[in-house]
Amino acid sequence: MRVMEQNPFLFGIYLGGVAGIDNEVGLTVSKADKPGAICQALDTLQGEKNLFIVRNYLHFKGVPQIDSVNEAVQNAHQYCGPNRKLDLVLCFQTTVYSSSIWQQFIHQVLDYYGPVLHSIQIAEEPNMYQFPGDGTFPQISQVIVDGVIFAKQEIRKRGLPIQVGFNAVPCFDKADPFWNSLRQLLDASFLDSLDYVGLDFFPDVFRPINPDSQEGDIHKMVEGLLHHFRDVNLKTTGIDQTISIRITEHGWPTGPTRSPERQAYLLNTIIRGIYACRTELNITHYELFSLRDADSENPNLFYQFGLLQDDYSAKPAFYTYQQLIEELSS
Numbered sequence: 163m164r165v166m167e168q169n170p171f172l173f174g175i176y177l178g179g180v181a182g183i184d185n186e187v188g189l190t191v192s193k194a195d196k197p198g199a200i201c202q203a204l205d206t207l208q209g210e211k212n213l214f215i216v217r218n219y220l221h222f223k224g225v226p227q228i229d230s231v232n233e234a235v236q237n238a239h240q241y242c243g244p245n246r247k248l249d250l251v252l253c254f255q256t257t258v259y260s261s262s263i264w265q266q267f268i269h270q271v272l273d274y275y276g277p278v279l280h281s282i283q284i285a286e287e288p289n290m291y292q293f294p295g296d297g298t299f300p301q302i303s304q305v306i307v308d309g310v311i312f313a314k315q316e317i318r319k320r321g322l323p324i325q326v327g328f329n330a331v332p333c334f335d336k337a338d339p340f341w342n343s344l345r346q347l348l349d350a351s352f353l354d355s356l357d358y359v360g361l362d363f364f365p366d367v368f369r370p371i372n373p374d375s376q377e378g379d380i381h382k383m384v385e386g387l388l389h390h391f392r393d394v395n396l397k398t399t400g401i402d403q404t405i406s407i408r409i410t411e412h413g414w415p416t417g418p419t420r421s422p423e424r425q426a427y428l429l430n431t432i433i434r435g436i437y438a439c440r441t442e443l444n445i446t447h448y449e450l451f452s453l454r455d456a457d458s459e460n461p462n463l464f465y466q467f468g469l470l471q472d473d474y475s476a477k478p479a480f481y482t483y484q485q486l487i488e489e490l491s492s
Contacts, residue, residue, distance in 0.1 A: 174215025224256035247280030329360030360410030
């Protein structure tokens with residue numbers, strides 16, 4: 163039986179850039195990365211803390227060769243080091259599922275990224291049923307079960323300290339096909355291989371919060387959503403309290419009607435709400451989405467999730483996040 167331990171609370175961030183769907187072009191088109199500026203920003207955020215997580219995404223299209231796979235942020239190795247590790251998402255985006263090809267791909271991922279990996283996430287948002295969510299592919303639950311088990315087997319063979327998990331978006335539908343299909347596939351081998359389940363959630367982005375809401379009201383909303391994820395989505399699927407939760411994506415974009423000051427306020431309020439639930443709900447990580455804007459002049463909300471503008475100048479929320487990391491890291 164797995165024993166739940168009190169884990170440290172770790173922070174991280176997605177570096178992009180690319181951040182969702184622009185109806186005119188598909189995935190958002192980001193201005194080119196500036197690695198020196200990115201490293202400087204990461205150093206500032208991380209401070210003297212022992213470990214900081216960098217998040218990135220690979221898009222598997224059915225071909226096992228890793229050099230043919232799109233990397234959301236190019237050459238992520240350069241942003242890693244002894245105290246900065248990679249949380250790598252293996253997005254599954256093909257209509258034809260071959261378990262052998264999927265395993266070949268995971269094997270190559272571990273060969274290429276192994277020394278810099280903190281964790282591997284199998285698939286991205288499998289209960290979001292429109293692109294870019296991986297729930298558009300009907301076999302996604304099997305993909306996750308197979309991927310988690312195979313990745314953990316390979317990691318154990320190599321003696322690497324890499325965690326394996328999957329993630330989801332908030333769901334209040336008891337008939338949700340993903341959670342129901344996962345429940346049917348779940349077995350002891352999967353649970354033994356699973357280290358965490360991630361949650362992507364974006365309060366006040368796609369469903370606005372009353373602008374007059376007080377901090378206490380926002381904390382209650384956050385607490386209620388996290389409890390539902392733990393006590394309903396996970397528990398009724400068969401995933402118990404010993405398997406940790408991570409916040410794998412959370413952010414708030416600026417724009418013509420969304421002020422940088424509001425971004426800083428909401429990030430501070432919601433992150434503190436998450437932190438307050440960490441012990442009760444076994445939440446171990448928080449990863450912010452994202453470091454920089456794709457295009458600070460584009461009013462589409464997917465282009466301005468950053469703590470930095472596209473010229474790498476800081477918004478107020480950059481310093482807010484820096485202070486939270488300094489205060490709450492353990």
